[in-house]
Amino acid sequence: MEQRKGRRLVLFPLPFQGHINPMLQLANILHSKGFSITVIHTTFNSPDASQYPHLTFCPIKEDLSESEASISDVVSLLVLLNVRCSDPFRDCLSGLLAEASEEEPVACLISDAGFFFTQGVANRLGLPRFVLRTGGACSFVVFAAFPFLKDKGYLPVQESNLEELVVEFPPLKVKDLPVVDTKKPEELYQLVDRMVNETKASSGIIWNTFQELEESALTKLGKELTTRMYPIGPFHNYCPASSSSLLEQDRSSIAWLNKQEPRSVVYVSFGSMAAISEADFLEIAWGLANSKRPFLWVVRPGLVRSNKWLVKLPDRFLEDLNGRGHIVKWAPQLEVLAHPAVAVFWTHSGWNSTLESICEGVPMMCTPCLVDQKVNARYVSDVWRVGVQVENGLEREKIGMSIRRLMVEKEGDEIRNRILCLKEKASLCLSNSGSSFQCLDQLVSHILSVES
Numbered sequence: 001m002e003q004r005k006g007r008r009l010v011l012f013p014l015p016f017q018g019h020i021n022p023m024l025q026l027a028n029i030l031h032s033k034g035f036s037i038t039v040i041h042t043t044f045n046s047p048d049a050s051q052y053p054h055l056t057f058c059p060i061k062e063d064l065s066e067s068e069a070s071i072s073d074v075v076s077l078l079v080l081l082n083v084r085c086s087d088p089f090r091d092c093l094s095g096l097l098a099e100a101s102e103e104e105p106v107a108c109l110i111s112d113a114g115f116f117f118t119q120g121v122a123n124r125l126g127l128p129r130f131v132l133r134t135g136g137a138c139s140f141v142v143f144a145a146f147p148f149l150k151d152k153g154y155l156p157v158q159e160s161n162l163e164e165l166v167v168e169f170p171p172l173k174v175k176d177l178p179v180v181d182t183k184k185p186e187e188l189y190q191l192v193d194r195m196v197n198e199t200k201a202s203s204g205i206i207w208n209t210f211q212e213l214e215e216s217a218l219t220k221l222g223k224e225l226t227t228r229m230y231p232i233g234p235f236h237n238y239c240p241a242s243s244s245s246l247l248e249q250d251r252s253s254i255a256w257l258n259k260q261e262p263r264s265v266v267y268v269s270f271g272s273m274a275a276i277s278e279a280d281f282l283e284i285a286w287g288l289a290n291s292k293r294p295f296l297w298v299v300r301p302g303l304v305r306s307n308k309w310l311v312k313l314p315d316r317f318l319e320d321l322n323g324r325g326h327i328v329k330w331a332p333q334l335e336v337l338a339h340p341a342v343a344v345f346w347t348h349s350g351w352n353s354t355l356e357s358i359c360e361g362v363p364m365m366c367t368p369c370l371v372d373q374k375v376n377a378r379y380v381s382d383v384w385r386v387g388v389q390v391e392n393g394l395e396r397e398k399i400g401m402s403i404r405r406l407m408v409e410k411e412g413d414e415i416r417n418r419i420l421c422l423k424e425k426a427s428l429c430l431s432n433s434g435s436s437f438q439c440l441d442q443l444v445s446h447i448l449s450v451e452s
């Protein structure tokens, strides 16, 4: 632990699992660098403060009703959060500034890029704001190009040209553009526009990525933006994880993995937000069953667009597999990926999952569902070439073929070698002279130099 810096930082995560995890990891990293940390958080999806006795937590009441909080349209929910949090966040932050002691002034705000309203609040309070971008630089490049993509006619995405290459952004195809299925595309464009512009207006952008992984995207952004950038990831590799899980992690996953052969298991998880149809759910079930491989499958409540957990799984599905399959509602994913029994990660390509898989050297099978996940998946399959995609619909035969590509064919060995190489780079970048290590020192100096 470094000497205390005599400065307090205020952090504000978006209340979703894939955003809370990296923000609290960042809190731990900056605390270990000597800063005191206050986390302002919404009451909706509030983190478990007892896991972080060294941090201070301040809840705000954003007054989201249960039906509003369960909106399945992620764009509308984000827009609503930016409206509802505005007053309570401003009141909370100005209270913190008023109460701050002379010995420990608040140096800056670090908020999620998705909370774009916070830039205006910080400006009005005269407090510098840094942005945490929880997704990759590769997808941010595309978000920043939305006006161009609209001008060129790539957006809104047309069903007729999904397979077409976006020539200005190879190897992305039109179907990889980071959009959501929404009836209100203009609402999405406005949201992305605000997210990008308020990020550009910040004092610095903190990325959960590393230079060696996203060199070209970071260089491109470095030319386009005047904002200083700090790729200091992978965050979870810095220190043992405190759990910021909103759902209870089922430990039976590890007990079950302990009984499996080394490098034999397909681990399947589609993260915290993706939702699939009952038909896709069944194809996944049969694809896994027919693959003859052991599988650990996270079926999160809400993963299937129906009311009941596992409602449509065939009778005796698991029993007939004689222990070859294990299903849980939520797993300790970092431990699962580090387990020697795991051979393949079938993922929705959320940015955290992608980084976590890279850091453990586990080849990926990708089924992206929404926004940035599609860009991440294309980078996994076509740029870093550390996984394959199950494209254009989930069918049990295709699923079986993808598992074979990774676990049986020579291509699978090549993919494994490449991801082990990336794993090595992910670990080296945090060593003394590594790129993320150096960037973190620069970030600390920058924070210490800003005047609020």
Ligand code: UDX
Pocket (backbone or CB within 6 Å): 016, 017, 018, 019, 021, 134, 135, 136, 245, 249, 269, 270, 271, 272, 273, 274, 298, 329, 330, 331, 332, 333, 334, 349, 350, 351, 352, 353, 354, 356, 372, 373
């Ligand atoms: C979404 C986006 O897809 C992602 O790219 C963006 O940056 C954040 O929001 P999400 O669906 O939550 O993310 O996926 P991901 O980014 O992969 O994050 C999921 C997190 O939950 C990971 O840290 C993972 O370790 C954890 N997890 C997942 C568990 O702890 N247990 C599980 O069973 C599944």
